[in-house]
Amino acid sequence: QSVLTQPPSVSGAPGQRVTISCTGSSSNIGADYDVHWYQQLPGTAPKLLIYANTNRPSGVPDRFSGSKSGTSASLAITGLQTEDEADYYCQSYDTSLSGSVFGGGTKLTVL
Amino acid sequence: QVQLVQSGADVKKPGASVKISCKASGYKFTSYRMHWVRQAPGQGLEWMGTINPSGGSTNYAQKFQGRVTMTSDTSTNTVYMEVSSLISEDTAVYYCARRGDLNWFDPWGQGFMVTVSS
Numbered sequence: 655q656s657v658l659t660q661p662p663s664v665s666g667a668p669g670q671r672v673t674i675s676c677t678g679s680s681s682n683i684g685a686d687y688d689v690h691w692y693q694q695l696p697g698t699a700p701k702l703l704i705y706a707n708t709n710r711p712s713g714v715p716d717r718f719s720g721s722k723s724g725t726s727a728s729l730a731i732t733g734l735q736t737e738d739e740a741d742y743y744c745q746s747y748d749t750s751l752s753g754s755v756f757g758g759g760t761k762l763t764v765l
Numbered sequence: 766q767v768q769l770v771q772s773g774a775d776v777k778k779p780g781a782s783v784k785i786s787c788k789a790s791g792y793k794f795t796s797y798r799m800h801w802v803r804q805a806p807g808q809g810l811e812w813m814g815t816i817n818p819s820g821g822s823t824n825y826a827q828k829f830q831g832r833v834t835m836t837s838d839t840s841t842n843t844v845y846m847e848v849s850s851l852i853s854e855d856t857a858v859y860y861c862a863r864r865g866d867l868n869w870f871d872p873w874g875q876g877f878m879v880t881v882s883s
């Protein structure tokens with residue numbers, strides 16, 4: 655049971671928009687800790703996709719965007735492409751646990 | 766460019782220990798904390814702890830306290846993590862990742878596969 659809750663899977667057709675939610679609590683996202691998102695392609699290490707809720711590292715397409723409100727955060731992907739098929743994880747800090755926490759991960763399927 | 770290099774894989778018997786290395790390059794080693802994260806086969810990411818290479822202070826996830834030891838060697842820009850009393854459930858890929866300014870993880874090492882099997 656992960657501290658941050660994500661849907662196990664989402665899917666969409668090429669060109670469509672999908673969102674992935676990340677729900678936390680008052681001891682992590684709700685305590686104003688930043689949320690970061692990672693993309694993990696099959697067989698590879700995770701890669702930073704969104705940092706500090708809304709920011710994209712250099713090289714990440716603007717099709718990827720992040721938002722945060724209250725005890726939740728979301729990752730949106732527009733103009734879906736087949737190469738977006740991957741697992742996506744959210745991450746934050748939890749003050750009760752005094753450490754970093756991850757969501758359980760969401761598998762994106764591009765139909 | 767910033768790079769974290771982890772090499773190889775290992776097979777251990779239950780009860781044994783494993784020590785994993787992560788060599789950093791491309792930045793000032795002592796200016797950034799390093800995280801360790803593991804991923805069991807087909808499972809999600811699990812944060813294990815972090816070390817400050819400057820001074821060696823550590824913060825372990827409660828689950829791993831007493832069984833994990835993180836150290837750093839500033840002469841070789843390498844951090845290490847030793848996991849003791851291995852059980853089959855410790856079979857996983859172990860990643861190191863540099864801590865960003867607001868606690869993001871970037872970049873990541875390529876991972877080190879540990880298999881625990883009798």
